[in-house]
Amino acid sequence: MTARKKLFLKTYGCQMNVYDSERMAESLKDYDQTDRADEADLILLNTCHIREKAVEKVYSELGRLRDLKDAKPDLKIGVAGCVAQAEGAEIMRRQPLVDLVVGPQSYHRLPELEARARGGEKALDTDFPEEDKFDHLRRRPKAARGPTAFLTVQEGCDKFCAFCVVPYTRGAEVSRPAERVLEEARDLVERGVRDITLLGQNVNAYHGAGPDGDWSLARLIRELARIDGLARLRFTTSHPNDMGDDLIAAFGEEPKLMPYLHLPVQSGSDRILKRMNRGHTAEQYLRLIERIRAARPDVLMSGDFIAGFPEETEEDVRATLDLIEAVNYGFAYTFKYSPRPGTPAAERAQVPEAEMDDRLHRIQALIARQQRAVQDAMVGRDVNVLFEKPGRFPGQMVGRSEHLHAVHVTAEGLEPGVVRHVRITASVTNSLSGELRG
Ligand code: 5AD
Ligand code: SF4
Numbered sequence: 001m002t003a004r005k006k007l008f009l010k011t012y013g014c015q016m017n018v019y020d021s022e023r024m025a026e027s028l029k030d031y032d033q034t035d036r037a038d039e040a041d042l043i044l045l046n047t048c049h050i051r052e053k054a055v056e057k058v059y060s061e062l063g064r065l066r067d068l069k070d071a072k073p074d075l076k077i078g079v080a081g082c083v084a085q086a087e088g089a090e091i092m093r094r095q096p097l098v099d100l101v102v103g104p105q106s107y108h109r110l111p112e113l114e115a116r117a118r119g120g121e122k123a124l125d126t127d128f129p130e131e132d133k134f135d136h137l138r139r140r141p142k143a144a145r146g147p148t149a150f151l152t153v154q155e156g157c158d159k160f161c162a163f164c165v166v167p168y169t170r171g172a173e174v175s176r177p178a179e180r181v182l183e184e185a186r187d188l189v190e191r192g193v194r195d196i197t198l199l200g201q202n203v204n205a206y207h208g209a210g211p212d213g214d215w216s217l218a219r220l221i222r223e224l225a226r227i228d229g230l231a232r233l234r235f236t237t238s239h240p241n242d243m244g245d246d247l248i249a250a251f252g253e254e255p256k257l258m259p260y261l262h263l264p265v266q267s268g269s270d271r272i273l274k275r276m277n278r279g280h281t282a283e284q285y286l287r288l289i290e291r292i293r294a295a296r297p298d299v300l301m302s303g304d305f306i307a308g309f310p311e312e313t314e315e316d317v318r319a320t321l322d323l324i325e326a327v328n329y330g331f332a333y334t335f336k337y338s339p340r341p342g343t344p345a346a347e348r349a350q351v352p353e354a355e356m357d358d359r360l361h362r363i364q365a366l367i368a369r370q371q372r373a374v375q376d377a378m379v380g381r382d383v384n385v386l387f388e389k390p391g392r393f394p395g396q397m398v399g400r401s402e403h404l405h406a407v408h409v410t411a412e413g414l415e416p417g418v419v420r421h422v423r424i425t426a427s428v429t430n431s432l433s434g435e436l437r438g
Contacts, residue, residue: 007031008040010061013048015236016199017081019150021046023134024080024107028114038068042076042114044100049082049165051338058083062095069097076100076117080107082169088126099123104155104170108133128171135180145191147388147417148400153181153208153220154200159239161266162277162345163306163337166201175200175208178215178223185224194417195232195386195400196224204238204247218246225256231419232386232402236262237304240280240288252295259296260330260404263289264304268323269316272309276345282323289327300330300374300403307363308337308356310348317359324366330374330403332367336360375405376427382437383407385422387414398431406431 007028011021024044025033034040043065047058058079069075078100079091085103092098099117102110103126113123134152156171157164185196198217200206206217215223221233233256240263250257263285267273270281292299305320324332336356339346351359378401385407387399397414401407401422408431409422422434 005031005041006034006039008034008037008043009046010037010044011046012054013046013050013081015150015197016152016155016201017046017048019152019199020081020104020107024110027107027110029111037065038071040068041074042078043068044078044080047079047081047083049086049169049340051335051340054083055087058091059095062097065097076114078102078114078117080104080110082165085126085169086165089124092122092124101126103127105129105133108135134176134184143191145188145193147193147386148195148197149188149193150197150199151181151184151188152176152199153217153235154203154206157201158205159202159241159279160277162275163266163309163340163343165340165343168342170201173202173205175206175214178208178210178220181208181220182223182227185230186227189227189229192417194230194419195234196230198224198233198235200235201237202239202242203235204244205242216244216246218244218250221247221250221254221257225254230256232256232258234258234260234404238263240265240278240285243288243292248292248295251292251299258402258404259299260302260402261292261299262302262304262331265323266304266306267309267312267316268320269312270319272312272316272319275311275348276306276309282319286323286326298403301327302331303327303329303333305332305334305363305367306337307334307360308351310337310345310350312337312351312359317362320363321366324363324370328374329367329370331371334360334363334367372427375432378403378405378424378432379427380424382421382423383434384419385409385434386417386419388416401432408433409436411436 009021009025011017037043065077076099077097079098080102084101091101100113101124102113105128106125109125116123154175156173157166158173160167204217207214224233265285268282383401385399385401387397389398391398391408396408396410398408421437423437424432424434426433
């Protein structure tokens with residue numbers, strides 16, 4: 001029997017990368033994961049290309065691995081994720097330490113690439129193959145899981161927002177067949193999962209093949225909700241133009257679909273939305289939220305904003321602040337615009353750095369106020385909490401409310417995976433605390 005090897009896997013970026021990393025780790029059957037790079041036989045960086053100087057960060061991270069490789073010549077180093085896709089063979093040219101480069105659509109080929117790298121080859125795969133990579137990324141049988149899990153149902157994007165690199169790194173929109181998703185969800189539930197977040201770069205455009213034609217995301221959610229033992233469903237990330245009537249209705253009709261929706265708008269200015277190639281106006285976005293709230297009045301909205309998109313003026317920023325006021329977000333994320341090579345916006349007149357910082361801070365301050373007020377408004381209410389893990393203090397358990405707020409409760413006999421009624425008693429910086437009700 002061969003000795004087991006050790007894998008150090010570092011994940012950057014979005015939840016989809018977290019999901020991909022889990023699948024990659026499971027596919028490397030001769031490896032156990034370690035959190036110490038210095039004892040690893042294989043180091044894999046699962047990279048993100050969405051913002052900032054992602055490529056340079058990867059090269060400097062790789063540079064720091066030189067000593068480890070010198071000390072242990074058998075150590076193999078691999079780069080996965082969106083920087084791998086964007087850079088391809090250039091990574092191996094610029095950094096000869098790298099043995100393996102694998103793009104997000106080729107992870108099912110990782111065991112073979114690892115074997116080739118082990119044999120002394122430089123192994124590279126950044127194709128966009130036709131097959132479903134997750135079919136080949138088999139899970140280890142029946143390993144127990146915590147109560148929450150991500151499940152990728154869709155990848156890639158055809159929207160081509162002018163700032164975004166995703167359509168280039170993750171490719172065109174592809175949906176996994178519905179039966180595969182159902183199978184994977186049933187397997188997760190058998191292993192202890194109670195709360196599943198469906199993932200996709202444009203998840204609400206899901207249109208996977210079903211036994212009776214293509215299924216929408218709403219149909220998929222309705223079928224998933226029939227799985228006994230599954231308590232909660234969420235999905236992320238969505239584009240406003242793909243919020244179909246059936247999906248909006250599902251918020252009112254499907255009790256397992258949680259009242260939480262991440263629906264990025266990026267800007268509140270129609271002029272900027274047009275330049276971003278978003279395909280909708282601020283007014284259309286606000287009307288859409290009205291319809292969602294008509295279906296489920298307590299839905300908690302979340303979003304993404306970009307501060308300092310090229311040619312953005314003070315008036316545009318005010319329009320964004322007005323839109324945020326009108327929506328009242330429970331959570332939202334603001335990013336400084338970062339020019340991504342190869343995207344149309346990178347060629348345009350950039351907003352000066354100091355202006356960008358100022359706008360970022362103003363938008364963030366407004367969102368922080370809203371977020372806190374939405375959280376504070378939970379005090380005194382009874383909510384359902386799905387408990388996940390022990391908290392920092394003895395006897396304490398932490399879970400999530402239906403609206404995704406973290407909730408701390410100190411009580412006897414709470415196990416991960418149980419859902420209980422909790423009376424919220426206090427709101428602190430990033431969480432709520434409460435007491436069991438019955
Ligand atoms: N610059 C800044 N933010 C960006 N995002 C995507 N591309 C860029 C970029 N070039 C943000 C968007 C998106 C989120 C995932 O990242 O807000 O919704
Ligand atoms: Fe990028 Fe999202 Fe726009 Fe697609 S919809 S191009 S993933 S920001």
